[in-house]
Amino acid sequence: MSHHVEVMPGNSRPTLTLNSLVLSILTLLSTPLMAAGLLPFNQWNVNQGTIDASATCNAPGVTCTVLVQDLGILQQQVTTTGGSYIQMITTEPDATGTAATLGFVSENFIPENKLTDYDINSKQIIRDPAQGFEQRAMINREPFYDADNTLVDLLHVELQQNLVNSDIDAGFNLIKDEAVLSNGEVYSGKSIDISQGLVAASINNPDGIRMAFAARSREGWKLSNVNQTLMFDPFAPAGTITLTDTAINGVSGPEQNLTWLDGDSVTTIWLSQLNDELVTGAFGFQRVDNLSNKTSVKAGRFDTAAIIDPFSWDELTFGQAPTLP
Secondary structure (H helix, E strand, O other), rough: OOEEEOOOOOOOEEEEEEEOOOOOOOOOOOOOOOOOOOOOOOEEEEEOOOEOOHHHOOOOOOOEEEEEEOOOOOEEEEEEEOEEEEEEOOOOOOOOEEEEOOOOEEEEEEEEEOOOOEEEEEEEEEEHHHEEEEEEEEEEEEEEEEOOOOOOEEEEEEEEEEOOOOOOEEEEEEEEEEEOOOOOOOEEEEEEEEEEEEOOOOOOOOOOOOEEEEEEEEEEEEEEEEOEEEEEOOOOEEEEEEEEEEOOOOOOOEEEEEEOOOOOOEEEEEEEEEEOOOOEEEEEEEEEEOOOOOOOEEEEEEEOOOOOOOOOOHHHHOOOOOOOO
C-alpha cells in the first residue's frame, strides 16, 4: 500500500498516514519512459542515420520545429501545452532501428520557458547484445510548486548495468530520489542492488562449480509528484526477518529476528557456493542489518545435499530473492 505524507515544517522525517487512493509512484524504467511533462522517451526511429521523431511531434497538443539534423543527430524545438523544450537525440551515424533496440541512444529534453525553468530529462543507453551487456543512465529533474506555493525541486536518478552470458550474470542498479523544498526541508531515498552469479567447470561436471553474491540496500523514500503534491513511499516498507544458523551437523541454532520501520536504512548480503568436487561443497551465508538502529542478524551453514538459497527473505523490501545460477 502506498503512503501519503503530510509535510510539516521543521520535521526531519515525514509523518505518515495511510491513504489507499495514492497510486502512481514514479518508476522510470516502465514503458513508455516519461520525459518532459507528458512527452515519453523512445518515440522515434532511425533509418541509416536519419532520425524520424514524428511519433513525438504528431501527439495531440505537440508541435515540432527541426533546428539541426544530420546523420545520427536530431535537435528540435518541441512545444506542448506545458511548455517548450529542446529535444536532442543522438545515435550512431549509420544506425537503423527503433530507439528501444539500438546499440547507443542518447535523448534529452531541456526546457525553454517552463515556470521553474531549470529541469532536465536525460536518458542514455549503451547495448552490446553479442556480449550480453547493457548500461542505462537516466536523470529526471522536475521542479514544481505545490498547493502552498512551495517550490519542490524533485530529482530522480537511475543507473543500471547488466552483463549476462553463458558464464556470468552480473548486475548493478541504483535508484536515488531527492526533493529539496524552498522552505529548507530536504527528503531523499535510495535503492542499490548488486549481484553476481558465476558458473564454471569442475572435474565432474561442466557446470559443477556455481557461485552467487547479492547485496541489497534500501534507505529513505521514493518520491513523486502526484497532482502537484509531493508523495512518499518507503524504499524499505516496515518488516521483519528471521535467520536461523545451522551447523555442519545439521543442528539448528537459535532464531534471530530483525525488524525495521518504514524508511529505515536496511541492507542484506547473501553468499552461496556449490562445488561438486568437495564433500561439503554447498555453503551459504546471509547477513541483514538495520543501520538506522544499529542492529544485525547473520547465519551460515554447510549443506552436503542441497543448493543453499537465502535462509529468509523479504520481497517487499529487497525484491525478488536471488538464487544460485
